[in-house]
Amino acid sequence: MEPTTGLILRRITQTELSVSAHKLATVILDAIAWKDGFNGLPRGTAAFTLTDLAAKMGISRQYLTELLSELAASGLKLRREKPNGKFAPWLFRFAAFESEAASRDVESATGDRSLSIEKNNKTIFFGQITIGADSNVFQTVWADAINSAKGALPCWNVDTQLIWDRFIAFNRARGNDKVPAGFLLGFMRRWRTSLGPAPLPEAQSQPPRVLEPKEQELLDRIKAAPTSNREFHASDLCRLIGEAAYEARILEVIRDFGCPRFSASLAVHGQAVLTGEIER
Structure with missing residues:
Protein backbone atom coordinates (compact mmCIF):
# COMPACT_ATOMS: atom_id res chain seq x y z
CA MET A 1 0.00 0.00 0.00
CA LYS A 122 4.02 16.22 -10.28
CA THR A 123 7.40 15.99 -11.89
CA ILE A 124 8.48 19.23 -13.54
CA PHE A 125 10.61 17.39 -16.12
CA PHE A 126 8.28 16.28 -18.89
CA GLY A 127 8.31 16.62 -22.66
CA GLN A 128 11.30 16.59 -25.01
CA ILE A 129 14.52 18.62 -25.06
CA THR A 130 15.96 19.51 -28.45
CA ILE A 131 19.74 19.41 -28.23
CA GLY A 132 21.54 22.46 -29.59
CA ALA A 133 18.45 24.58 -30.21
CA ASP A 134 19.37 27.24 -27.62
CA SER A 135 22.72 28.07 -26.05
CA ASN A 136 21.25 30.30 -23.34
CA VAL A 137 19.24 28.25 -20.86
CA PHE A 138 17.34 31.35 -19.73
CA GLN A 139 15.84 31.60 -23.21
CA THR A 140 14.34 28.12 -22.78
CA VAL A 141 11.62 26.71 -20.53
CA TRP A 142 14.19 24.63 -18.63
CA ALA A 143 15.89 27.31 -16.52
CA ASP A 144 13.13 27.37 -13.90
CA ALA A 145 13.04 23.57 -13.78
CA ILE A 146 16.78 23.37 -13.17
CA ASN A 147 16.65 26.08 -10.50
CA SER A 148 13.77 24.35 -8.71
CA ALA A 149 15.37 20.92 -8.75
CA LYS A 150 19.05 21.53 -8.15
CA GLY A 151 18.66 22.65 -4.52
CA ALA A 152 18.28 19.03 -3.40
CA LEU A 153 20.73 17.48 -5.87
CA PRO A 154 24.51 17.03 -6.09
CA CYS A 155 24.71 20.09 -8.37
CA TRP A 156 22.99 22.35 -5.81
CA ASN A 157 25.83 24.92 -5.89
CA VAL A 158 26.49 24.84 -9.67
CA ASP A 159 25.45 27.69 -11.97
CA THR A 160 22.30 26.89 -13.95
CA GLN A 161 23.90 27.86 -17.27
CA LEU A 162 26.87 25.58 -16.58
CA ILE A 163 24.55 22.64 -15.84
CA TRP A 164 22.77 23.29 -19.14
CA ASP A 165 26.01 23.64 -21.10
CA ARG A 166 27.35 20.36 -19.71
CA PHE A 167 24.06 18.59 -20.44
CA ILE A 168 24.02 19.84 -24.05
CA ALA A 169 27.68 18.89 -24.54
CA PHE A 170 27.04 15.45 -23.01
CA ASN A 171 24.26 14.70 -25.50
CA ARG A 172 25.97 16.24 -28.53
CA ALA A 173 28.93 13.96 -27.87
CA ARG A 174 26.55 11.01 -28.14
CA GLY A 175 24.84 12.25 -31.28
CA ASN A 176 21.49 12.88 -29.59
CA ASP A 177 19.23 15.37 -31.39
CA LYS A 178 16.31 15.14 -28.97
CA VAL A 179 15.99 13.47 -25.55
CA PRO A 180 13.22 13.08 -22.93
CA ALA A 181 13.23 15.86 -20.34
CA GLY A 182 13.73 13.27 -17.62
CA PHE A 183 17.28 12.81 -18.95
CA LEU A 184 18.11 16.30 -17.68
CA LEU A 185 16.98 15.40 -14.16
CA GLY A 186 18.97 12.17 -14.30
CA PHE A 187 22.04 14.08 -15.48
CA MET A 188 21.72 16.47 -12.52
CA ARG A 189 21.27 13.61 -10.06
CA ARG A 190 24.50 11.97 -11.22
CA TRP A 191 26.54 15.19 -11.22
CA ARG A 192 28.99 14.05 -8.53
CA THR A 193 28.58 10.31 -8.78
CA SER A 194 30.29 10.05 -12.15
CA LEU A 195 33.89 8.82 -11.93
CA GLY A 196 34.90 11.32 -14.60
CA PRO A 197 33.73 14.64 -16.11
CA ALA A 198 30.99 14.74 -18.72
CA PRO A 199 32.54 14.17 -22.16
CA LEU A 200 32.91 17.23 -24.35
CA PRO A 201 32.32 17.14 -28.12
CA GLU A 202 35.97 17.58 -28.99
CA ALA A 203 36.87 14.53 -26.94
CA GLN A 204 34.95 12.19 -29.29
CA SER A 205 38.01 11.24 -31.28
CA GLN A 206 40.03 10.36 -28.17
CA PRO A 207 40.09 6.71 -27.02
CA PRO A 208 38.17 6.03 -23.78
CA ARG A 209 40.22 6.17 -20.59
CA VAL A 210 41.09 2.74 -19.20
CA LEU A 211 39.88 2.51 -15.62
CA GLU A 212 42.23 1.51 -12.86
CA PRO A 213 41.35 -1.82 -11.14
CA LYS A 214 40.06 -0.02 -8.05
CA GLU A 215 37.93 2.34 -10.13
CA GLN A 216 36.48 -0.61 -12.04
CA GLU A 217 35.76 -2.49 -8.81
CA LEU A 218 33.94 0.53 -7.37
CA LEU A 219 31.98 1.01 -10.60
CA ASP A 220 30.95 -2.67 -10.67
CA ARG A 221 29.61 -2.41 -7.12
CA ILE A 222 27.72 0.80 -7.88
CA LYS A 223 26.14 -0.70 -11.01
CA ALA A 224 24.60 -3.47 -8.91
CA ALA A 225 22.57 -0.94 -6.90
CA PRO A 226 20.31 1.42 -8.93
CA THR A 227 20.15 4.90 -7.43
CA SER A 228 16.33 4.89 -7.51
CA ASN A 229 16.29 2.11 -4.90
CA ARG A 230 19.04 3.36 -2.61
CA GLU A 231 16.70 4.39 0.23
CA PHE A 232 15.18 0.93 0.34
CA HIS A 233 18.59 -0.74 0.14
CA ALA A 234 19.79 1.38 3.06
CA SER A 235 16.73 0.47 5.12
CA ASP A 236 17.07 -3.23 4.29
CA LEU A 237 20.73 -3.29 5.23
CA CYS A 238 20.21 -1.35 8.46
CA ARG A 239 17.52 -3.80 9.51
CA LEU A 240 19.78 -6.72 8.62
CA ILE A 241 23.15 -5.66 10.08
CA GLY A 242 22.33 -2.61 12.20
CA GLU A 243 22.97 1.09 11.60
CA ALA A 244 26.44 1.02 13.19
CA ALA A 245 27.66 -1.78 10.92
CA TYR A 246 26.06 -0.07 7.90
CA GLU A 247 27.87 3.19 8.68
CA ALA A 248 31.15 1.28 9.18
CA ARG A 249 30.83 -0.26 5.71
CA ILE A 250 30.33 3.15 4.11
CA LEU A 251 33.35 4.61 5.91
CA GLU A 252 35.46 1.63 4.85
CA VAL A 253 34.57 2.16 1.17
CA ILE A 254 35.33 5.88 1.44
CA ARG A 255 38.72 5.05 2.97
CA ASP A 256 39.58 2.29 0.48
CA PHE A 257 38.42 4.02 -2.72
CA GLY A 258 38.61 7.73 -1.84
CA CYS A 259 35.12 8.34 -3.21
CA PRO A 260 32.28 10.64 -2.06
CA ARG A 261 29.81 9.33 0.52
CA PHE A 262 27.01 9.02 -2.04
CA SER A 263 29.10 6.74 -4.26
CA ALA A 264 30.26 4.80 -1.20
CA SER A 265 26.68 4.13 -0.09
CA LEU A 266 25.77 2.84 -3.56
CA ALA A 267 28.85 0.61 -3.55
CA VAL A 268 27.86 -0.81 -0.16
CA HIS A 269 24.34 -1.50 -1.43
CA GLY A 270 25.67 -3.05 -4.63
CA GLN A 271 28.06 -5.33 -2.75
CA ALA A 272 25.21 -6.47 -0.52
CA VAL A 273 23.15 -7.27 -3.63
CA LEU A 274 26.05 -9.18 -5.21
CA THR A 275 26.57 -11.25 -2.05
CA GLY A 276 22.86 -11.97 -1.65
CA GLU A 277 22.32 -10.04 1.59
CA ILE A 278 19.57 -7.93 0.01
CA GLU A 279 17.60 -8.09 -3.22
CA ARG A 280 18.11 -5.82 -6.18
Whole structure:
Protein backbone atom coordinates (compact mmCIF):
# COMPACT_ATOMS: atom_id res chain seq x y z
CA MET A 1 0.00 0.00 0.00
CA GLU A 2 1.28 3.43 -0.99
CA PRO A 3 1.55 5.98 1.84
CA THR A 4 -0.53 9.13 1.40
CA THR A 5 -0.70 12.55 3.02
CA GLY A 6 -3.74 11.52 5.05
CA LEU A 7 -2.14 8.28 6.19
CA ILE A 8 1.00 9.99 7.46
CA LEU A 9 -0.97 12.84 9.02
CA ARG A 10 -3.11 10.38 10.98
CA ARG A 11 -0.01 8.61 12.23
CA ILE A 12 1.43 11.98 13.33
CA THR A 13 -1.71 12.77 15.34
CA GLN A 14 -1.73 9.27 16.86
CA THR A 15 1.92 9.46 17.95
CA GLU A 16 2.75 10.77 21.40
CA LEU A 17 4.81 13.89 20.73
CA SER A 18 5.26 17.37 22.11
CA VAL A 19 3.14 20.09 20.50
CA SER A 20 6.21 21.54 18.75
CA ALA A 21 7.28 18.14 17.43
CA HIS A 22 3.79 17.62 16.01
CA LYS A 23 4.06 20.95 14.20
CA LEU A 24 7.53 20.13 12.89
CA ALA A 25 6.30 16.78 11.55
CA THR A 26 3.48 18.48 9.62
CA VAL A 27 5.88 21.10 8.21
CA ILE A 28 8.09 18.29 6.87
CA LEU A 29 5.04 16.39 5.59
CA ASP A 30 3.89 19.47 3.67
CA ALA A 31 7.16 19.50 1.68
CA ILE A 32 7.33 15.80 0.87
CA ALA A 33 7.60 14.89 -2.82
CA TRP A 34 4.78 12.53 -3.78
CA LYS A 35 6.19 11.77 -7.21
CA ASP A 36 9.79 10.86 -7.94
CA GLY A 37 11.45 13.88 -9.53
CA PHE A 38 9.36 16.64 -7.91
CA ASN A 39 11.90 19.41 -7.20
CA GLY A 40 14.58 16.82 -7.91
CA LEU A 41 13.68 14.78 -4.83
CA PRO A 42 13.10 11.04 -4.54
CA ARG A 43 9.50 10.09 -3.75
CA GLY A 44 8.73 10.32 -0.04
CA THR A 45 11.44 12.85 0.89
CA ALA A 46 11.53 16.56 1.74
CA ALA A 47 14.51 18.92 1.64
CA PHE A 48 15.37 21.73 4.06
CA THR A 49 18.41 23.46 5.43
CA LEU A 50 18.27 23.52 9.23
CA THR A 51 18.28 27.34 9.08
CA ASP A 52 15.19 27.39 6.85
CA LEU A 53 13.45 24.76 8.94
CA ALA A 54 14.14 26.67 12.16
CA ALA A 55 12.83 29.86 10.54
CA LYS A 56 9.62 28.12 9.44
CA MET A 57 9.12 26.88 12.99
CA GLY A 58 10.15 30.19 14.61
CA ILE A 59 12.57 28.43 16.97
CA SER A 60 16.32 28.24 17.57
CA ARG A 61 18.60 25.75 15.85
CA GLN A 62 19.34 24.14 19.21
CA TYR A 63 15.65 23.54 19.95
CA LEU A 64 15.13 22.33 16.39
CA THR A 65 17.80 19.67 16.95
CA GLU A 66 15.95 18.48 20.04
CA LEU A 67 12.68 18.22 18.13
CA LEU A 68 14.34 16.31 15.29
CA SER A 69 15.75 13.85 17.82
CA GLU A 70 12.27 13.46 19.32
CA LEU A 71 10.80 12.65 15.89
CA ALA A 72 13.65 10.26 15.10
CA ALA A 73 13.04 8.32 18.34
CA SER A 74 9.26 8.27 17.87
CA GLY A 75 7.12 5.83 15.93
CA LEU A 76 7.41 8.10 12.90
CA LYS A 77 11.14 7.26 12.66
CA LEU A 78 12.17 10.50 11.02
CA ARG A 79 15.46 10.00 9.17
CA ARG A 80 17.67 12.68 7.67
CA GLU A 81 20.79 12.61 5.54
CA LYS A 82 22.96 15.05 3.62
CA PRO A 83 24.28 13.19 0.56
CA ASN A 84 25.21 16.26 -1.51
CA GLY A 85 27.87 18.05 0.50
CA LYS A 86 28.32 20.05 3.69
CA PHE A 87 26.30 23.08 2.64
CA ALA A 88 23.53 21.26 0.74
CA PRO A 89 20.03 20.84 2.21
CA TRP A 90 19.20 17.89 4.45
CA LEU A 91 16.85 15.25 3.03
CA PHE A 92 14.10 14.09 5.42
CA ARG A 93 11.80 11.07 5.27
CA PHE A 94 9.49 9.20 7.62
CA ALA A 95 11.07 5.75 7.66
CA ALA A 96 8.10 4.23 9.50
CA PHE A 97 6.23 4.13 6.19
CA GLU A 98 8.89 2.34 4.17
CA SER A 99 7.49 -1.11 4.88
CA GLU A 100 3.97 -2.32 4.27
CA ALA A 101 3.70 -3.72 7.79
CA ALA A 102 4.45 -0.36 9.35
CA SER A 103 1.44 1.30 7.71
CA ARG A 104 -1.07 -1.55 7.90
CA ASP A 105 -2.82 -0.12 10.95
CA VAL A 106 -3.62 3.24 9.35
CA GLU A 107 -4.86 2.37 5.86
CA SER A 108 -6.24 5.21 3.78
CA ALA A 109 -9.42 5.25 1.80
CA THR A 110 -9.08 5.26 -1.98
CA GLY A 111 -10.00 8.93 -2.17
CA ASP A 112 -7.35 9.99 0.35
CA ARG A 113 -4.85 11.27 -2.19
CA SER A 114 -5.68 14.94 -2.57
CA LEU A 115 -2.17 16.31 -2.26
CA SER A 116 -0.72 13.51 -4.33
CA ILE A 117 -2.63 14.51 -7.46
CA GLU A 118 -2.14 18.26 -7.34
CA LYS A 119 -0.15 19.69 -10.25
CA ASN A 120 2.60 21.06 -8.00
CA ASN A 121 3.37 17.55 -6.78
CA LYS A 122 4.02 16.22 -10.28
CA THR A 123 7.40 15.99 -11.89
CA ILE A 124 8.48 19.23 -13.54
CA PHE A 125 10.61 17.39 -16.12
CA PHE A 126 8.28 16.28 -18.89
CA GLY A 127 8.31 16.62 -22.66
CA GLN A 128 11.30 16.59 -25.01
CA ILE A 129 14.52 18.62 -25.06
CA THR A 130 15.96 19.51 -28.45
CA ILE A 131 19.74 19.41 -28.23
CA GLY A 132 21.54 22.46 -29.59
CA ALA A 133 18.45 24.58 -30.21
CA ASP A 134 19.37 27.24 -27.62
CA SER A 135 22.72 28.07 -26.05
CA ASN A 136 21.25 30.30 -23.34
CA VAL A 137 19.24 28.25 -20.86
CA PHE A 138 17.34 31.35 -19.73
CA GLN A 139 15.84 31.60 -23.21
CA THR A 140 14.34 28.12 -22.78
CA VAL A 141 11.62 26.71 -20.53
CA TRP A 142 14.19 24.63 -18.63
CA ALA A 143 15.89 27.31 -16.52
CA ASP A 144 13.13 27.37 -13.90
CA ALA A 145 13.04 23.57 -13.78
CA ILE A 146 16.78 23.37 -13.17
CA ASN A 147 16.65 26.08 -10.50
CA SER A 148 13.77 24.35 -8.71
CA ALA A 149 15.37 20.92 -8.75
CA LYS A 150 19.05 21.53 -8.15
CA GLY A 151 18.66 22.65 -4.52
CA ALA A 152 18.28 19.03 -3.40
CA LEU A 153 20.73 17.48 -5.87
CA PRO A 154 24.51 17.03 -6.09
CA CYS A 155 24.71 20.09 -8.37
CA TRP A 156 22.99 22.35 -5.81
CA ASN A 157 25.83 24.92 -5.89
CA VAL A 158 26.49 24.84 -9.67
CA ASP A 159 25.45 27.69 -11.97
CA THR A 160 22.30 26.89 -13.95
CA GLN A 161 23.90 27.86 -17.27
CA LEU A 162 26.87 25.58 -16.58
CA ILE A 163 24.55 22.64 -15.84
CA TRP A 164 22.77 23.29 -19.14
CA ASP A 165 26.01 23.64 -21.10
CA ARG A 166 27.35 20.36 -19.71
CA PHE A 167 24.06 18.59 -20.44
CA ILE A 168 24.02 19.84 -24.05
CA ALA A 169 27.68 18.89 -24.54
CA PHE A 170 27.04 15.45 -23.01
CA ASN A 171 24.26 14.70 -25.50
CA ARG A 172 25.97 16.24 -28.53
CA ALA A 173 28.93 13.96 -27.87
CA ARG A 174 26.55 11.01 -28.14
CA GLY A 175 24.84 12.25 -31.28
CA ASN A 176 21.49 12.88 -29.59
CA ASP A 177 19.23 15.37 -31.39
CA LYS A 178 16.31 15.14 -28.97
CA VAL A 179 15.99 13.47 -25.55
CA PRO A 180 13.22 13.08 -22.93
CA ALA A 181 13.23 15.86 -20.34
CA GLY A 182 13.73 13.27 -17.62
CA PHE A 183 17.28 12.81 -18.95
CA LEU A 184 18.11 16.30 -17.68
CA LEU A 185 16.98 15.40 -14.16
CA GLY A 186 18.97 12.17 -14.30
CA PHE A 187 22.04 14.08 -15.48
CA MET A 188 21.72 16.47 -12.52
CA ARG A 189 21.27 13.61 -10.06
CA ARG A 190 24.50 11.97 -11.22
CA TRP A 191 26.54 15.19 -11.22
CA ARG A 192 28.99 14.05 -8.53
CA THR A 193 28.58 10.31 -8.78
CA SER A 194 30.29 10.05 -12.15
CA LEU A 195 33.89 8.82 -11.93
CA GLY A 196 34.90 11.32 -14.60
CA PRO A 197 33.73 14.64 -16.11
CA ALA A 198 30.99 14.74 -18.72
CA PRO A 199 32.54 14.17 -22.16
CA LEU A 200 32.91 17.23 -24.35
CA PRO A 201 32.32 17.14 -28.12
CA GLU A 202 35.97 17.58 -28.99
CA ALA A 203 36.87 14.53 -26.94
CA GLN A 204 34.95 12.19 -29.29
CA SER A 205 38.01 11.24 -31.28
CA GLN A 206 40.03 10.36 -28.17
CA PRO A 207 40.09 6.71 -27.02
CA PRO A 208 38.17 6.03 -23.78
CA ARG A 209 40.22 6.17 -20.59
CA VAL A 210 41.09 2.74 -19.20
CA LEU A 211 39.88 2.51 -15.62
CA GLU A 212 42.23 1.51 -12.86
CA PRO A 213 41.35 -1.82 -11.14
CA LYS A 214 40.06 -0.02 -8.05
CA GLU A 215 37.93 2.34 -10.13
CA GLN A 216 36.48 -0.61 -12.04
CA GLU A 217 35.76 -2.49 -8.81
CA LEU A 218 33.94 0.53 -7.37
CA LEU A 219 31.98 1.01 -10.60
CA ASP A 220 30.95 -2.67 -10.67
CA ARG A 221 29.61 -2.41 -7.12
CA ILE A 222 27.72 0.80 -7.88
CA LYS A 223 26.14 -0.70 -11.01
CA ALA A 224 24.60 -3.47 -8.91
CA ALA A 225 22.57 -0.94 -6.90
CA PRO A 226 20.31 1.42 -8.93
CA THR A 227 20.15 4.90 -7.43
CA SER A 228 16.33 4.89 -7.51
CA ASN A 229 16.29 2.11 -4.90
CA ARG A 230 19.04 3.36 -2.61
CA GLU A 231 16.70 4.39 0.23
CA PHE A 232 15.18 0.93 0.34
CA HIS A 233 18.59 -0.74 0.14
CA ALA A 234 19.79 1.38 3.06
CA SER A 235 16.73 0.47 5.12
CA ASP A 236 17.07 -3.23 4.29
CA LEU A 237 20.73 -3.29 5.23
CA CYS A 238 20.21 -1.35 8.46
CA ARG A 239 17.52 -3.80 9.51
CA LEU A 240 19.78 -6.72 8.62
CA ILE A 241 23.15 -5.66 10.08
CA GLY A 242 22.33 -2.61 12.20
CA GLU A 243 22.97 1.09 11.60
CA ALA A 244 26.44 1.02 13.19
CA ALA A 245 27.66 -1.78 10.92
CA TYR A 246 26.06 -0.07 7.90
CA GLU A 247 27.87 3.19 8.68
CA ALA A 248 31.15 1.28 9.18
CA ARG A 249 30.83 -0.26 5.71
CA ILE A 250 30.33 3.15 4.11
CA LEU A 251 33.35 4.61 5.91
CA GLU A 252 35.46 1.63 4.85
CA VAL A 253 34.57 2.16 1.17
CA ILE A 254 35.33 5.88 1.44
CA ARG A 255 38.72 5.05 2.97
CA ASP A 256 39.58 2.29 0.48
CA PHE A 257 38.42 4.02 -2.72
CA GLY A 258 38.61 7.73 -1.84
CA CYS A 259 35.12 8.34 -3.21
CA PRO A 260 32.28 10.64 -2.06
CA ARG A 261 29.81 9.33 0.52
CA PHE A 262 27.01 9.02 -2.04
CA SER A 263 29.10 6.74 -4.26
CA ALA A 264 30.26 4.80 -1.20
CA SER A 265 26.68 4.13 -0.09
CA LEU A 266 25.77 2.84 -3.56
CA ALA A 267 28.85 0.61 -3.55
CA VAL A 268 27.86 -0.81 -0.16
CA HIS A 269 24.34 -1.50 -1.43
CA GLY A 270 25.67 -3.05 -4.63
CA GLN A 271 28.06 -5.33 -2.75
CA ALA A 272 25.21 -6.47 -0.52
CA VAL A 273 23.15 -7.27 -3.63
CA LEU A 274 26.05 -9.18 -5.21
CA THR A 275 26.57 -11.25 -2.05
CA GLY A 276 22.86 -11.97 -1.65
CA GLU A 277 22.32 -10.04 1.59
CA ILE A 278 19.57 -7.93 0.01
CA GLU A 279 17.60 -8.09 -3.22
CA ARG A 280 18.11 -5.82 -6.18
